[in-house]
Amino acid sequence: MRSAETCLIDAELAAFLESPVMIIVGTGIGGVPEIGRGLGASVEAGGGALHLIVSAWQWPQTVSQARANGAIAVTFARPTDYVTYQVKGQVDRVAPLTPALQDRAARYAAEIVEVLAGLGMPPAITAPWRSRRDLVALRIRPRQVFVQTPGPRAGQVLSSHTA
Amino acid sequence: MTIPLSALDPCFDGVVPSILCTLASDGTPNISYLSHVARLGDSQVALSNQFFSKTSTNLRGNPRAALLVVDPRSGTQHRLDILYRESVHTGPAFDRMAADLRATSEQLGMADVMKLRAIDIFDVLDVRRVQSEQEATPQDRPSSQGLGRALAVTEALMRATDLGGMVDAVLDALASAFGHEAALLLLHEPARGCLVALGSRGYGASGIGAEVPLGEGLIGLAAQDRRPMRVGDASRLRRYGAAIVASSEQEARTRSVALPRLPDAMSQIAVPMEAQGRLQGMLFLESTRRLAFDAEDGVVLSLVARQLGLAIALAEAETGEAAPLLPPRGAEAAKGRAVQVVHHAQDDSVFIDHEYLVKGVPGRLLMWMLDAYSTSGRIDFTNREIRADAGMRLPELKDNLETRLLLLQRRLEDKQAPIRLHRPGRGRIRLEVEDQLHIFSDRNQG
Incomplete structure (x- = not known):
């Protein structure tokens, strides 16, 4: 049994979330859902929180909804083999990017463009998904992590706060 | 609706995965990729329901969903507000999506995982374009090009006077009209439930005599369903048979001819050849270019394939009537080995x-x-x-x-x-x- 506070995101999962994977973001307010894309993520030491980088210019509703009620779901999918995890949690802070997160966003953008190009998606086609205007960091307190790799384990809870 | 749904058709080709977001009754979002979205007329979309049960549960509580679709030619994203209406398990829209899904999942080697149970029908409330600083310009062709291509190929076909000439004329004219690297023409062999290659262009070996079982691969599935099927981004697909090299030993051992392949194919299209209500064969084109064939090409190739089907049927009927009786001639004894x-x-x-x-x-x-x-x-x-x-x-x-x-x-x-x-x-x-x-x-x- 995982200890709720410390290990919801263990080192292995953290490494995956910080690797060049596709990041899609779900929020919602007043019963209306919204979709956005993330431009990199960084897991805090100990795995208790996750910083998700989002363009507030390209995805204004995502950021304003996260700010308003904090409810968020983020799916991380590796394009090469479809390994996928969904993290559900609560945004407790929306902040400008620290220098470290700026580096992270730049590195993520450079890496994911390579991965996608390697799969035959030309950089010019994937560039419109990665606006770098008005980047903000959503600090997410994860509540549950689900396996969503297509297959028999899809939808299973990987780890969860039970308290 | 400011943007007509039909303007989004390239987004529904299943090349770049779409994204769906729903909300649970307590407002918790759920976000996932889905492989297939189809347009139903001007105001509805159908989503392939291979969902994790969370999405289905959410939709029953709150039918509002957000859908993001991507134009694979430009990367342009569109955000759709949609409202869940019903799930259906039969009907033409279901059949079409089931066939699309089979074509993709078979080639991904995930046929069992991705079996379609139902399609979910949604009303489209609004369509918005997602803003972006950079946008690639889709290499749009003039819309009249399709008819010109169809005419060029059927003209070449019309000039051919015998069956072999027809096959060659169509394969050659297709290559110059479409600019693809390789093509196959296959005949339907109903008694054995397969297709047999009769001619090809652009492969190292001709592959004549190679067989494809009905229902197998893109060619076999398109033949079974009798409708055109396309793949625009084969980088997602598992590479079958790349290592299989045609050889006499291989042919003798398997009593079969290896189906030729274009090793770096990115785009493929398979179109049934039909006449008098019968499946006569298939046309198959391959290209190393991404998104080499669009929906219009499917229509154009269907026209060409039907024309060829009729021409073949006519050639069969004509020669049946015109059989001359010759005095039997004896052979000189062969002298070779x-x-x-x-x-x-x-x-x-x-x-x-x-x-x-x-x-x-x-x-x-x-x-x-x-x-x-x-x-x-x-x-x-x-x-x-x-x-x-x-x-x-x-x-x-x-x-x-x-x-x-x-x-x-x-x-x-x-x-x-x-x-x-x-x-x-x-x-x-x-x-x-x-x-x-x-x-x-x-x-x-x-």
Whole structure:
């Protein structure tokens, strides 16, 4: 049994979330859902929180909804083999990017463009998904992590706060 | 709605995965990729329901969902507000999506995982374009280009005067009209539930005689469903058979010819050839370019394939009428080396000096002529006598004799066999035998 506070995101999962994977973001307010894309993520030491980088210019509703009620779901999918995890949690802070997160966003953008190009998606086609205007960091307190790799384990809870 | 749904058609090709977001009753979002979205008319979309049950549960509580679709040519994203209406398990829209899904998942090797249970129908409330600083310009073709291409190919077909000429004319004209690297033309073999390659362009080996079972791969699935199927980004697909190199040993061992492949194919399209309500064969085009074939190409190729289907049906019917009776001519005794011809009645496969030649109806046809050649030295035949012979009265041959003779003729040329087939005139067939044949068959020995 995982200890709720410390290990919801263990080192292995953290490494995956910080690797060049596709990041899609779900929020919602007043019963209306919204979709956005993330431009990199960084897991805090100990795995208790996750910083998700989002363009507030390209995805204004995502950021304003996260700010308003904090409810968020983020799916991380590796394009090469479809390994996928969904993290559900609560945004407790929306902040400008620290220098470290700026580096992270730049590195993520450079890496994911390579991965996608390697799969035959030309950089010019994937560039419109990665606006770098008005980047903000959503600090997410994860509540549950689900396996969503297509297959028999899809939808299973990987780890969860039970308290 | 500011943007008409039909303007988003390239987004529904299943190249870039779409994204769906729903909300649980407590407002918790759920976000996932989904492989297939189809447009139903001007105001609805259908989503393939292979969802994790969370999405389905959410939609029953709150039917509002957000959908993000991507134009694979430009990367442009569109955000759709949609409202869940119903799930359906039958009907034309379900069948179309099930077929699309089979085509993709089979090639991903995930056919079992991705079996379609239902499609979910949504009303589209709003369509918004997602803003972006950078946008690639789609390399749009002028919309009139399709008809021009269809005309160019059918014109070449119209000028051809015999069956072999038609096949060559269409394959050549397609290559110049579409600029793809490789193409295959396959015949439907209903008795054996497969398709057999009759001609090709752009592959190292011709592949004539190679077979594709109905329902297998893009060609087999499109044939089974009798509708065009496209793949625009094969980088997602598992590479089948890349290592299989066509060789005589391989052919002899498997009694089959390897299906030729374009190793770096990114785009493929398979289109059924039909006439008089029957599936006659398939046209298959491959390209190393991403998104080489669009929905319009599917329409254009369907027109071409039907025209070719009719032309073949006409050629079959015409030669059936025009069979001339010739005085039988004896052959001069062949003087070459001794060559062994072996026939296996079980599948009508024929081997020449241990090398696999052909099987099925073309094999049976060859043996029928070789029987007459070996017993009475005949080399001239008419299609009428083939049709009339009791042993050859096969349902498969009734409307297909000419195409099968062409297949046999081309395969003999491909193998540089010491037996060749010629067509000296309408309805006439002449055998040319260079070497001394020693013919063995395990058919009713007594």
